[in-house]
Amino acid sequence: DQQVKQNSPSLSVQEGRISILNCDYTNSMFDYFLWYKKYPAEGPTFLISISSIKDKNEDGRFTVFLNKSAKHLSLHIVPSQPGDSAVYFCAASAFGNTGKLIFGQGTTLQVKP
């Protein structure tokens, strides 16, 4: 039972354009969401997070949008740069839980120069 799903295994965009990565979840108890970026042979690197009391959080080129009614979140990267090429994971944690994260399967983003 996959509680967090990233339905697009890969995404390719041109440098300078917007990258939009999507994530869906099923557990209505999730109240904290994060995006991580991962390069090969490295651990996941934290990018941005959002609490369920918000619907948008922005940090530089990265913006996360949360649609609670649709149980959907997305990460927008504008403008995309070749160094953004990596695997992106969304993750969620549930209220009343220990803080353990439930991860999606990841989306591989390729930004072409």
Place this chain on the structure above:
Amino acid sequence: GAGVSQSPRYKVAKRGQDVALRCDPISGHVSLFWYQQALGQGPEFLTYFQNEAQLDKSGLPSDRFFAERPEGSVSTLKIQRTQQEDSAVYLCASSLARTTPQFFGPGTRLTVL
């Protein structure tokens, strides 16, 4: 201070051997998590510590897996009588509190022959 560190970075074990994986969390982080990441998948939760107390071990796949954090800082994940299905990357993460980001170490890649 420094980020989360893990050692060894790579470990090759023969089936049936015991292994010990070490995690040094960020100083001051009370929460420590272990995750297992199989190839092409997102990390999966194994166990959680708040200081020295192991509050959640629901993700440990069998009683061959054991984790400890005796002084509330460094943690060790031990796998007894390793099996081929234990081959994965083992990630450690630490955080200040539940709704703060978890920061990951580089992982230990375990290969069981």
